[in-house]
Amino acid sequence: MKIPTRYLFAGLVTVAIGLPFCQLLIWSFSDRWFYPGLLPQAWGLRAWQYIFGTAGDQIINAVFQSIAVGAATAVIALAIGFPAGRALGLYTFRGKDFISVLLTLPVIVPPLCVAMGLHLWFIRLGLTETFIGVVLVHLTFCLPYAVFVMWGVFSNYNPDFEDQARSLGATSTSVVLRVILPMTLPGIVVASLFSFLLSWSQYLATLIIGGGKITTLPVILFALMASGDRPVAAAVSIVFVVPAFLALLLSAKNLGRQSIAGVR
Amino acid sequence: MITAGLSENARTRTDPGFPVLTAQLAPALLVVLGLFGGGLFLGALQSLGYLPSVGMRVYSLKHFNNIIADPDFLKNLGLTFYISSISTGIAAVIGVLAAMAMTGYRTTRRVVNFVFQIPLTVPHLVIATAVIFMLSPSGLASRALQAIGLIDNPSQFPLMVNDSWGVGIIITYVWKEVPFITLMVLAVLNNQGTELLEAARTLHANRWQRFRFVVMPIIFPSLGAACLIVFAYTFGAFEVPYLLGQTYPMTMPVWAYRNFSDIDLMARPEGIATGLIIAVVVAVAIVLSQVLVQIARRRGVIL
Numbered sequence: 001m002k003i004p005t006r007y008l009f010a011g012l013v014t015v016a017i018g019l020p021f022c023q024l025l026i027w028s029f030s031d032r033w034f035y036p037g038l039l040p041q042a043w044g045l046r047a048w049q050y051i052f053g054t055a056g057d058q059i060i061n062a063v064f065q066s067i068a069v070g071a072a073t074a075v076i077a078l079a080i081g082f083p084a085g086r087a088l089g090l091y092t093f094r095g096k097d098f099i100s101v102l103l104t105l106p107v108i109v110p111p112l113c114v115a116m117g118l119h120l121w122f123i124r125l126g127l128t129e130t131f132i133g134v135v136l137v138h139l140t141f142c143l144p145y146a147v148f149v150m151w152g153v154f155s156n157y158n159p160d161f162e163d164q165a166r167s168l169g170a171t172s173t174s175v176v177l178r179v180i181l182p183m184t185l186p187g188i189v190v191a192s193l194f195s196f197l198l199s200w201s202q203y204l205a206t207l208i209i210g211g212g213k214i215t216t217l218p219v220i221l222f223a224l225m226a227s228g229d230r231p232v233a234a235a236v237s238i239v240f241v242v243p244a245f246l247a248l249l250l251s252a253k254n255l256g257r258q259s260i261a262g263v264r
Numbered sequence: 265m266i267t268a269g270l271s272e273n274a275r276t277r278t279d280p281g282f283p284v285l286t287a288q289l290a291p292a293l294l295v296v297l298g299l300f301g302g303g304l305f306l307g308a309l310q311s312l313g314y315l316p317s318v319g320m321r322v323y324s325l326k327h328f329n330n331i332i333a334d335p336d337f338l339k340n341l342g343l344t345f346y347i348s349s350i351s352t353g354i355a356a357v358i359g360v361l362a363a364m365a366m367t368g369y370r371t372t373r374r375v376v377n378f379v380f381q382i383p384l385t386v387p388h389l390v391i392a393t394a395v396i397f398m399l400s401p402s403g404l405a406s407r408a409l410q411a412i413g414l415i416d417n418p419s420q421f422p423l424m425v426n427d428s429w430g431v432g433i434i435i436t437y438v439w440k441e442v443p444f445i446t447l448m449v450l451a452v453l454n455n456q457g458t459e460l461l462e463a464a465r466t467l468h469a470n471r472w473q474r475f476r477f478v479v480m481p482i483i484f485p486s487l488g489a490a491c492l493i494v495f496a497y498t499f500g501a502f503e504v505p506y507l508l509g510q511t512y513p514m515t516m517p518v519w520a521y522r523n524f525s526d527i528d529l530m531a532r533p534e535g536i537a538t539g540l541i542i543a544v545v546v547a548v549a550i551v552l553s554q555v556l557v558q559i560a561r562r563r564g565v566i567l
Contacts, residue, residue, distance in 0.1 A: 009365050010376055016439070017382055020394035023404055027397060035402045035418055036410040084292035087285050099289065106300045107493065108546055110500025112517055113539035114300055116524050117307025120315075140300040147292055201387030204502045204521065218389050218503075225393060225507060234397070237390045244385035 021241070027234035047231035051239065059220065063239065066200055066216040069131065073138040074195040077146040081191060082184075085150020090159060103144045111141050115205040122209060129213035137209045138202060142195035149194060153187030189251050197244055304543070311537035327533040331541065339513040341545075347430045347505065347515060348498040351437035352491050358438065359445025360487065364479065366446070367453050367461075377450075380443040388440060392507045395436045399424040425508055432508040441494045448490040449483045456482050492553065496546045516542050 027033070031044030051059045088096065106114070115137050119128065127133030165179045166172075181188075203218040212219070217240050224233045312323045331337055366376055383391075398404050406421035415421055425432040457479065464474045505515040514522070516538060524535025 006365075010379075013362070013376055013379055017379055017443075020391060020398070020439070023397055024390070024394055036407045038404075038407050038411055080291040080295060083288035087288035091280065091285065093285060099293070102293070102296050106296060108496045108550065109300075109304070109543045110496075110502075110517065110539070110546070112500060112502055112520060113307060113536075113543045114303035116520070116536045116539050117303040117305070117310065118299070120310060121302070121306050136299060137303075139295055140303065143292060143295050197385055201389065203389060204517075208524075218387065221389055221393070222503075222507075225396075230397065233393055237393045241386050241390050244387070245382070248381055248385050 021238075024234045024237050027230055028238055030231055033230075047229075047235040050232050051235050058215070059236065059239065062215050062217045062220045065214060066218075067243070069134055069138065069206070069214070069216055070196040070199040072131075072135045073142050073199040074146075074192040076135065076139055077142045077195040078150075078188060078192050081143055081146030081150050082188070084147045085152075085187075085191075086154045088147070088151045089154025089157065103147055106141050106144045111137070111202065111205040112208075114140050115208040119208055128209055129211040131214060134206055134210045134214045134216075137205045138199040141202075141205075142198045145194045145198065146191040149187055149191040150184070153184050157183060193247055193251050196247065200244065304540070307536045307540060311533050311540055313533060315533065327537045328541075331534055331537050336513060336519070340516055340519050343430065343513050344499055344515040344517075344542075347433055347437075348495050350430075351434045351441065351498050352495045354434065355438045355441040355445050355494060356487065356491050358442045359490070360449055360479075360483065362442065362446045363449040363453055363483070364475075366450055367457060377447075380446055383440055383443045384447075386440070388436065388501065389503050389507075391440055392432075392436050392504050395432050395439075395508060396425055399432050399435070401425075426510045428510060430505070430509060433504050436504050436508060437494075437498050441498075445487070445490045445494065448486045452483055452486045453479070488553070488557065492550050495549065499546050499549075500542050516545075 026040065028047050029043050029045070030040030031042040031046055033040035033042075087093075088099065118137060122128045122133050122137075127136065161179050161183070162175050165175050170178070200216075201218065202216075203222060206214060206216050207219055207222075210216070210219070217236070221233065221236050221240060224236055227233075311327050313320050313326060314323060315321075396403070400406075401418040401421045401423070403421075403425075405424075406415065406418055409415045409421065410417070424435075460478050460482070461474060464478045469477070500517055502517040502521055506518050506521075509515060509518065520535050520538035520542065522535070523531045523538060526532065526535070
């Protein structure tokens with residue numbers, strides 16, 4: 001009996017991708033797991049009790065902090081990226097290539113350089129250690145992705161439908177709600193997801209501008225890794241990936257044509 | 265002004281006038297020029313020694329000189345180059361092979377496609393954590409080797425985390441970037457490759473010929489773009505080398521942040537200078553690779 005290679009391939013991919021998560025799950029439910037045990041000597045909920053009980057306030061606060069920063073960044077990136085993507089996707093005009101280069105730069109230049117440069121200016125403006133300051137620095141590298149996604153959407157978009165709706169007596173509100181929104185919704189979902197995930201996993205820019213006051217999940221996880229408590233670090237890692245998984249599952253339908261390739 | 269194909273192709277529409285375009289683009293440009301550009305500009309000022317808050321108002325290249333003359337500079341730069349180019353290279357090879365494998369399997373493609381999206385959403389930090397648990401001397405891999413009797417204790421396990429070859433860092437990056445490259449390549453391969461590959465097969469092209477003259481020319485632009493993004497990211501990323509790297513030598517971003525966050529405020533401009541050097545190196549690498557591709561094309565190399 002020969003197993004078809006495609007199943008071997010799918011199996012290999014699943015194991016390669018699944019193994020790290022299985023291992024983190026096991027660590028998070030272990031009480032004692034000494035060398036050379038291949039499985040924990042004692043299982044338990046200590047890590048989970050710690051992160052939702054003892055350190056619960058801190059961790060849950062970090063989850064909300066991360067969600068708030070990510071959501072605010074995504075909303076602003078979309079609000080700014082939508083019209084820009086529309087202009088770039090629908091029209092040809094002078095300077096378009098230049099704008100495209102400008103938008104590529106933040107994708108290439110590491111956020112660390114920008115955050116370090118902005119720090120002093122943000123101190124002066126009172127934006128360090130504030131929510132808004134962190135959102136602004138996240139915006140610098142999330143916005144280009146939102147613009148590029150919306151650009152792609154609008155280059156396959158026919159604005160004549162808007163005129164047709166208008167000629168049939170639609171008000172501008174109903175043109176937006178019943179023509180523009182339904183036609184661009186998949187792109188909107190992908191663009192928001194992009195921005196949210198980029199913001200969600202950002203560590204150093206948050207630390208530099210947030211100065212330890214805006215404690216998002218990566219900031220907490222970094223501190224835990226330094227403390228060396230493996231079960232707790234594993235449990236926090238799982239808390240850290242779950243929202244990303246959920247976002248992926250919820251938007252799987254919209255990701256048919258556009259994958260989220262590009263999220264760093 | 266009437267452009268050919270105006271009615272059928274939205275892309276050829278002429279612009280709706282300066283005011284409308286400005287209104288649509290201004291907020292985005294404001295963020296890119298103001299926040300991003302402003303950040304880099306202010307960083308450049310500080311790295312040139314302009315720090316009015318501590319009374320430094322003289323412009324000089326002192327901090328850049330200090331960094332470049334530092335005996336660690338070349339070591340750190342070399343390590344960073346080594347890690348990013350090896351990670352990018354390995355990820356590109358595996359990514360292309362996986363994409364080619366996936367073009368054939370129509371039935372399982374949807375599932376694999378979804379599974380491949382998972383690593384894209386996972387933060388680097390989480391995967392770095394998993395790699396530490398897996399490859400550290402007392403990690404799962406070491407326990408597995410002990411169980412089958414290849415080693416007796418953790419000290420015999422080859423050092424793969426905080427090691428001088430950056431093995432753990434490279435594995436983390438490869439795990440994270442292979443799906444990205446695969447999906448980028450797969451998109452073009454599925455769009456343009458299927459029929460051409462069939463044609464090549466009917467003309468009795470062998471495996472290597474199909475790869476060299478059909479697959480490569482089709483995927484090259486997106487593969488190149490994907491590799492550049494991966495290289496740029498791995499060159500400027502902080503978290504993974506900070507957690508999985510050794511303390512000396514360190515990668516450029518780790519070095520930059522060490523200086524930036526030093527208690528000695530005088531080290532701060534040097535940290536920012538290092539950050540700018542990272543940005544310049546990445547930009548130069550990208551321009552250079554574009555130039556090389558152009559030269560290769562002019563010499564008639566099919567890419």
